[in-house]
Amino acid sequence: xxxxxxxxxxxxxxxxxxxxxxxxxxxxxxxxxxxxxxxxxxxxxxxxxxxxxxxxxxxxxxxxxxxxxxxxxxxxxxxxxxxxxxxxxxxxxxxxxxxxxxxxxxxxxxxxxxxxxxxxxxxxxxxxxxxxxxxxxxxxxxxxxxxxxxxxxxxxxxxxxxxxxxxxxxxxxxxxxxxxxxxxxxxxxxxxxxxxxxxxxxxxxxxxxxxxxxxxxxxxxxxxxxxxxxxxxxxxxxxxxxxxxxxxxxxxxxxxxxxxxxxxxxxxxxxxxxxxxxxxxxxxxxxxxxxxxxxxxxxxxxxxxxxxxxxxxxxxxxxxxxxxxxxxxxxxxxxxxxxxxxxxxxxxxxxxxxxxxxxxxxxxxxxxxxxxxxxxxxxxxxxxxxxxxxxxxxxxxxxxxxxxxxxxxxxxxxxxxxxxxxxxxxxxxxxxxxxxxxxxxxxxxxxxxxxxxxxxxxxxxxxxxxxx
Amino acid sequence: xxxxxxxxxxxxxxxxxxxxxxxxxxxxxxxxxxxxxxxxxxxxxxxxxxxxxxxxxxxxxxxxxxxxxxxxxxxxxxxxxxxxxxxxxxxxxxxxxxxxxxxxxxxxxxxxxxxxxxxxxxxxxxxxxxxxxxxxxxxxxxxxxxxxxxxxxxxxxxxxxxxxxxxxxxxxxxxxxxxxxxxxxxxxxxxxxxxxxxxxxxxxxxxxxxxxxxxxxxxxxxxxxxxxxxxxxxxxxxxxxxxxxxxxxxxxxxxxxxxxxxxxxxxxxxxxxxxxxxxxxxxxxxxxxxxxxxxxxxxxxxxxxxxxxxxxxxxxxxxxxxxxxxxxxxxxxxxxxxxxxxxxxxxxxxxxxxxxxxxxxxxx
Numbered sequence: 001x002x003x004x005x006x007x008x009x010x011x012x013x014x015x016x017x018x019x020x021x022x023x024x025x026x027x028x029x030x031x032x033x034x035x036x037x038x039x040x041x042x043x044x045x046x047x048x049x050x051x052x053x054x055x056x057x058x059x060x061x062x063x064x065x066x067x068x069x070x071x072x073x074x075x076x077x078x079x080x081x082x083x084x085x086x087x088x089x090x091x092x093x094x095x096x097x098x099x100x101x102x103x104x105x106x107x108x109x110x111x112x113x114x115x116x117x118x119x120x121x122x123x124x125x126x127x128x129x130x131x132x133x134x135x136x137x138x139x140x141x142x143x144x145x146x147x148x149x150x151x152x153x154x155x156x157x158x159x160x161x162x163x164x165x166x167x168x169x170x171x172x173x174x175x176x177x178x179x180x181x182x183x184x185x186x187x188x189x190x191x192x193x194x195x196x197x198x199x200x201x202x203x204x205x206x207x208x209x210x211x212x213x214x215x216x217x218x219x220x221x222x223x224x225x226x227x228x229x230x231x232x233x234x235x236x237x238x239x240x241x242x243x244x245x246x247x248x249x250x251x252x253x254x255x256x257x258x259x260x261x262x263x264x265x266x267x268x269x270x271x272x273x274x275x276x277x278x279x280x281x282x283x284x285x286x287x288x289x290x291x292x293x294x295x296x297x298x299x300x301x302x303x304x305x306x307x308x309x310x311x312x313x314x315x316x317x318x319x320x321x322x323x324x325x326x327x328x329x330x331x332x333x334x335x336x337x338x339x340x341x342x343x344x345x346x347x348x349x350x351x352x353x354x355x356x357x358x359x360x361x362x363x364x365x366x367x368x369x370x371x372x373x374x375x376x377x378x379x380x381x382x383x384x385x386x387x388x389x390x391x392x393x394x395x396x397x398x399x400x401x402x403x404x405x406x407x408x409x410x411x412x413x414x415x416x417x418x419x420x421x422x423x424x425x426x427x428x429x430x431x432x433x434x435x436x437x438x439x440x441x442x443x444x445x446x447x448x449x450x451x452x453x454x455x456x457x458x459x460x461x462x463x464x465x466x467x468x
Numbered sequence: 469x470x471x472x473x474x475x476x477x478x479x480x481x482x483x484x485x486x487x488x489x490x491x492x493x494x495x496x497x498x499x500x501x502x503x504x505x506x507x508x509x510x511x512x513x514x515x516x517x518x519x520x521x522x523x524x525x526x527x528x529x530x531x532x533x534x535x536x537x538x539x540x541x542x543x544x545x546x547x548x549x550x551x552x553x554x555x556x557x558x559x560x561x562x563x564x565x566x567x568x569x570x571x572x573x574x575x576x577x578x579x580x581x582x583x584x585x586x587x588x589x590x591x592x593x594x595x596x597x598x599x600x601x602x603x604x605x606x607x608x609x610x611x612x613x614x615x616x617x618x619x620x621x622x623x624x625x626x627x628x629x630x631x632x633x634x635x636x637x638x639x640x641x642x643x644x645x646x647x648x649x650x651x652x653x654x655x656x657x658x659x660x661x662x663x664x665x666x667x668x669x670x671x672x673x674x675x676x677x678x679x680x681x682x683x684x685x686x687x688x689x690x691x692x693x694x695x696x697x698x699x700x701x702x703x704x705x706x707x708x709x710x711x712x713x714x715x716x717x718x719x720x721x722x723x724x725x726x727x728x729x730x731x732x733x734x735x736x737x738x739x740x741x742x743x744x745x746x747x748x749x750x751x752x753x754x755x756x757x758x759x760x761x762x763x764x765x766x767x768x769x770x771x772x773x774x775x776x777x778x779x780x781x782x783x784x785x786x787x788x789x790x791x792x793x794x795x796x797x798x799x800x801x802x803x804x805x806x807x808x809x810x811x812x813x814x815x816x817x818x819x820x821x822x823x824x825x826x827x828x829x830x831x832x
Binding site: 426429430433434436437438440441442443444445446447451452453455456459460 | 489490492493494496497500501503504505506538539541544545547548551552554555558580581
């Protein structure tokens with residue numbers, strides 16, 4: 001998906017099928033195809049069959065953290081089935097490259113079993129670009145099915161500009177069409193913020209930097225650090241500004257990191273490295289999959305925790321396909337990836353549970369769903385499984401305020417609905433009873449013509465409005 | 469032979485009720501014509517507006533009034549029910565038809581007026597009584613239960629199809645039901661000197677068998693427990709129009725006492741109405757002191773009886789000597805007995821001995 005978002009509307013195709021023809025057993029083939037930017041041919045083996053490929057230290061919001069996900073999946077397939085992975089990719093030029101690879105696990109390097117080059121024929125829209133990966137793995141689809149389907153559906157919510165197709169082992173087609181061609185602006189790459197770096201990052205920068213003194217080292221390699229701030233900091237850290245960064249010994253590197261954390265005068269990071277969905281796209285995603293009667297979305301202002309910028313986006317939806325489960329449904333996303341496991345340990349869950357929903361006219365049996373999307377260059381996951389977000393006060397405060405904001409709008413919607421319902425009921429009560437009063441009063445008085453009560457019926461309406 | 473001198477006019481009463489109901493219709497109509505949500509002022513029937521009036525010797529409503537407006541959504545439904553009920557009462561009275569409370573509840577459904585239960589429709593009928601100051605019997609709505617009368621009284625019916633026909637109330641040995649036809653009849657003539665009202669049906673029958681009506685020149689009335697309002701109204705008419713003294717006999721317990729009291733001074737529930745009481749009627753037995761004096765078989769007072777006696781003791785209607793005296797005796801002997809207790813000394817003992825003694829005592 002990230003590879004697609006550079007100006008191309010994503011088409012994603014995922015197929016899971018049984019390896020044996022009887023359609024049973026626990027060995028599956030998974031095929032994932034996208035129309036993204038493709039992987040340059042020389043990098044294909046390393047990108048997918050070697051861990052920690054690429055040692056870039058610059059930051060921008062991405063769905064993964066270290067680019068481990070793809071390689072991990074392939075590795076998992078290999079250790080469970082001992083079969084190779086097939087990769088077909090093109091960057092949109094005249095050739096398509098096809099590889100069959102395995103991972104040399106001990107050497108952490110790819111083994112190229114086969115390599116083919118195909119002609120990439122020019123078609124209407126130009127040359128095809130994208131990547132297709134197919135490999136085998138062991139698993140139990142039927143056990144995991146509900147979560148997998150949740151995952152795919154929620155991916156469609158968070159990416160309403162993508163076409164997503166999933167074919168399951170029974171041949172069932174799950175198709176999610178895009179409803180918008182707007183895409184969020186892609187994130188810009190930024191330098192790390194001094195509050196957010198660790199020893200490893202500093203050492204990596206030292207290895208590649210060309211700066212000869214600490215002043216330049218700080219100015220050139222860190223986010224929002226200028227000449228003046230760099231000087232102030234070096235004074236604070238008691239480091240000679242002419243010192244060669246490559247001469248820092250390991251203890252000094254640790255001291256530098258400590259000093260960075262303790263120095264309070266760094267400017268806060270800006271959020272240009274983030275790519276939130278935006279209120280409109282989040283709304284579009286929710287409307288597309290859940291068709292609610294009401295939806296409110298909110299994007300909070302950028303904020304930071306420990307030097308990492310983040311943005312919280314929240315939404316609340318009511319009615320439509322949202323089930324009445326006896327509690328509010330919670331949808332969690334981190335950098336546009338749905339989080340489907342262990343929701344009750346997540347910071348958003350705690351925030352949603354801490355809210356007194358009755359204040360917003362929300363009762364447990366109502367079909368209400370809350371959405372929390374956290375964008376950050378570093379999502380503070382609690383576990384390596386990357387399903388649960390830890391409770392950082394800066395983040396939970398933003399989530400709370402975001403949820404409150406949309407809950408207030410839901411409250412306004414519900415009370416307006418209630419008011420309309422009450423007014424209608426009121427009017428209908430008046431229009432039931434007033435004519436009877438008129439009729440029987442007329443008969444009692446012995447008159448022939450009933451009085452005109454239209455004025456009174458109109459007044460009944462305005463009385464109601466005045467009261468609100 | 470006493471002849472009715474105050475000619476009671478059923479027609480006159482009917483006209484009065486029709487006028488009152490029609491006036492209500494005119495008021496509501498005019499309010500609507502002036503573009504106002506129709507409203508009604510009426511005396512409040514809440515307990516803080518019910519007072520005992522020594523002058524009227526009954527409970528009456530105070531000065532407090534309530535405003536019911538159809539512009540108030542909470543009043544709208546009962547207001548409509550009230551207007552419909554007034555209309556329905558007007559129709560009944562105008563066409564000289566009668567109905568019962570139960571009947572009203574069901575009739576409403578034919579007019580697409582919903583009452584959620586009979587208690588609700590009963591309450592609205594009471595509202596109509598309060599607004600007009602007439603009791604529902606005046607607009608021909610009667611309760612289900614009815615009591616009976618026996619004795620030499622000639623009446624003349626005023627209801628359609630019977631108008632002008634006369635009946636002597638000795639003509640049926642079970643007595644004649646005190647229903648709408650009888651309550652609206654003219655009282656023509658009677659040879660009776662007194663009215664004896666009896667709580668229990670067994671005793672009423674015994675009195676007829678033992679010819680009490682002849683021996684004591686009496687009209688006998690079977691109250692059937694707490695007397696229905698039409699019966700209370702009819703007793704009042706006998707007392708006022710025929711100048712007959714009224715003697716009431718009930719069980720010797722706080723509940724029996726109260727049956728007599730409601731005939732004499734009315735109930736708090738009917739504080740909005742007049743002409744249902746007979747202030748000169750007298751409770752003539754069975755008294756607590758009779759249990760001692762006539763050595764009657766008796767039961768012990770229950771806690772509930774005692775609690776009730778304490779309530780009655782403070783009730784303004786019970787301030788007169790005889791009531792306070794008998795309440796004291798009840799408290800002292802802690803006993804009660806029923807009218808039938810006299811049967812211990814033979815079936816006719818009550819007629820042969822007790823009744824003549826007591827009536828003589830009451831006259832003196």
